[in-house]
């Protein structure tokens with residue numbers, strides 16, 4: 001069997017606020033194979049975002065190990081983590097997090113700017129990424145000229161433009177209505193299917209989690225259950241269609 | 244991120260806040276233009292004074308009668324009458340470090356031509372005077388040593404005198420009366436402009452020293468002169484010439500060892516140095532005042548950059564999440580600060596240059612915009628940008644990506 005994309009063991013994350021310590025993650029073990037599609041569920045404050053931040057190399061664990069593509073990334077310095085974020089990881093956030101003064105195309109180009117991709121290729125690849133999410137004709141729109149679903153799809157295009165092996169999405173549909181949510185999930189599902197991108201998705205909605213292949217439930221910083229989805233949902237629509 | 248992309252990113256965010264960027268630059272513009280204008284005015288004054296002092300003559304030494312305590316520079320017409328024409332001759336003949344010498348007797352007198360009347364300075368000297376003063380006769384001729392010996396009634400006139408007495412007429416060969424004594428004009432002097440003291444150097448009649456002593460001044464003791472001007476053979480022999488003059492005059496005046504000189508010897512480069520140090524201090528002072536406004540401009544940049552960093556916390560988080568390293572964020576904000584400072588500085592240089600041109604045109608002061616001042620101002624603005632931009636930029640680069648992303 002190939003090396004898992006993500007392999008964490010006895011992972012703890014403790015926040016210290018003065019005298020108080022908050023154990024956001026308590027000895028989490030989790031292995032995610034390449035091309036898996038994982039949904040993380042759990043109540044608010046259960047540690048989902050903390051886990052995502054560690055997985056996304058935005059944060060370092062207090063203890064335990066984290067192997068990404070077989071490399072121990074738990075002890076890397078800030079700049080090395082930044083490099084990994086730029087090359088191997090794509091983020092999608094609940095609040096889209098697009099730069100409001102930049103067009104969709106420019107937002108999508110952003111990760112390549114820090115990966116020293118020449119500007120001609122940057123443009124080409126951003127257009128390609130926008131096409132993947134069905135927004136090739138919206139490249140010159142500013143975020144506030146796009147609907148929520150479209151903005152989230154621009155964010156997805158930005159997340160995948162550097163061909164990362166992992167797509168991390170923290171409640172990507174939290175700000176979207178049901179139809180738009182399904183649309184966005186369709187795009188994510190297709191990226192997982194067609195490109196084999198490993199997807200880790202945080203959600204508290206069951207019907208969103210059912211787009212995944214596997215559901216992990218977290219409570220109080222510990223993994224409560226880890227099961228395969230029996231009746232997986234598939235997005236009916238194709239990305240971008242009907243908008 | 245490469246530099247070009249970083250500059251583009253920075254320019255974009257500056258343009259997104261045009262009003263704020265403009266106001267921030269204003270501080271730099273005012274500071275730099277003040278520096279440029281102040282330095283231009285100072286350098287102009289300096290140059291004017293140097294030119295005026297040079298117009299007195301090069302490698303010039305003045306021998307003044309009477310002793311002077313060190314440091315004081317007394318006028319030539321001191322009370323004592325210890326210098327003579329023969330002293331001047333001896334200095335010219337016997338000393339190796341001396342090229343030319345000219346005794347000097349001054350008297351102010353009315354000068355009449357036809358029905359024109361003009362009051363001017365009559366100066367008695369030797370033919371060497373023109374050489375000592377680097378002065379040319381533009382029409383006619385200088386008077387000769389023979390005419391000095393014979394106390395001939397010949398005279399050279401300065402431009403101002405010529406204009407006032409003769410208007411457009413050619414003065415050469417004309418007879419004028421100075422204190423009723425007829426003098427023949429033999430030469431017209433080139434224009435020399437103002438002296439360092441602000442006098443019109445062209446308002447003068449120059450005649451043989453003997454003639455002036457006998458016919459014009461009258462009051463002086465026979466044979467004594469006010470000042471002896473001496474020209475050294477070169478800039479490096481000035482000091483040597485001063486020593487030689489002192490030794491010679493002490494000998495001629497029979498001054499025994501331990502007794503004070505009855506004359507003093509000064510050179511013009513000392514005067515020049517005094518004047519230059521005065522203008523230098525002025526320029527320095529003006530520059531210092533202007534630098535304070537540059538400092539204020541820099542603080543303005545720092546202030547606005549700190550606001551900008553806070554405002555754009557989320558942007559910083561996003562950039563970090565997609566792979567920006569600390570140095571990328573640092574570079575972005577540092578470049579923004581430097582662009583603000585350098586753009587402000589460049590505009591300031593233009594405004595300052597324009598301002599100093601306006602000063603010289605409307606106030607009549609001479610100004611000098613030196614390339615050094617411009618490049619220093621340019622470099623300094625860049626340095627201000629780096630210095631005052633560094634702290635905000637570092638603050639931005641050290642943000643925690645998660646907290647930055649969560650920032651509302």
Ligand SMILES: Nc1ncnc2c1ncn2[C@@H]1O[C@H](COP(=O)(O)OP(=O)(O)O)[C@@H](O)[C@H]1O
Nearest residue numbers: 015017022024043044045046047048049050051
């Ligand atoms: N930066 C932080 N400082 C202190 N406590 C934190 C911090 N981030 C998260 N926590 C705490 O850790 C726990 C897990 O938070 P989080 O991972 O955001 O939960 P979820 O995303 O599941 O709602 C919560 O109790 C939260 O208060």
Ligand SMILES: [Mg+2]
Nearest residue numbers: 045048049050
């Ligand atoms: Mg959360």
